[in-house]
Amino acid sequence: MTTVRIYVTYKQSVFDPQAESVLNAIHQLGHEEVKDLTVGKFFDLQVEGDQAAVENTVKEVAESLLVNFNIETYKFEVLEAK
Amino acid sequence: MTTVRIYVTYKQSVFDPQAESVLNAIHQLGHEEVKDLTVGKFFDLQVEGDQAAVENTVKEVAESLLVNFNIETYKFEVLEAK
Numbered sequence: 001m002t003t004v005r006i007y008v009t010y011k012q013s014v015f016d017p018q019a020e021s022v023l024n025a026i027h028q029l030g031h032e033e034v035k036d037l038t039v040g041k042f043f044d045l046q047v048e049g050d051q052a053a054v055e056n057t058v059k060e061v062a063e064s065l066l067v068n069f070n071i072e073t074y075k076f077e078v079l080e081a082k
Numbered sequence: 083m084t085t086v087r088i089y090v091t092y093k094q095s096v097f098d099p100q101a102e103s104v105l106n107a108i109h110q111l112g113h114e115e116v117k118d119l120t121v122g123k124f125f126d127l128q129v130e131g132d133q134a135a136v137e138n139t140v141k142e143v144a145e146s147l148l149v150n151f152n153i154e155t156y157k158f159e160v161l162e163a164k
Contacts, residue, residue: 025147026143026147031143033139035128037125037127042124043104043120043121044119044120046117054115057113057115
């Protein structure tokens with residue numbers, strides 16, 4: 001069983017109002033030392049199969065379901081392969 | 083400047099309907115080899131200061147703003163320290 005983490009973030013060109021408001025809230029708490037913030041989501045998948053099959057599954061699942069390519073981009077890493 | 087990534091996930095005891103529905107959708111795509119899935123969010127913070135000050139800022143920001151301790155837990159890692 002392989003554990004794969006898929007990170008989904010907004011493309012650089014996309015303005016993220018959530019990140020903006022969280023950063024403002026952080027500054028209101030007095031933490032001006034926090035200069036920038038980005039927000040993302042991640043999916044941890046437990047996948048059966050050899051490495052090549054797992055990578056293929058991850059790409060298909062990410063590209064057909066988890067990522068909106070109009071505004072998002074993704075990366076993935078293998079966390080654990082047992 | 084230090085880049086810190088804060089991972090926020092549901093506690094193990096909390097049922098996550100989003101993860102359940104995403105897993106069902108993955109299976110409907112025919113990917114039965116995906117046996118389990120968890121969903122989380124992450125925040126990348128750019129923070130000024132030395133390592134101790136940065137860790138203190140991260141803890142304060144996570145514990146007073148980013149994490150709902152009733153249902154969530156968090157971890158953080160330093161991605162880059164310049």
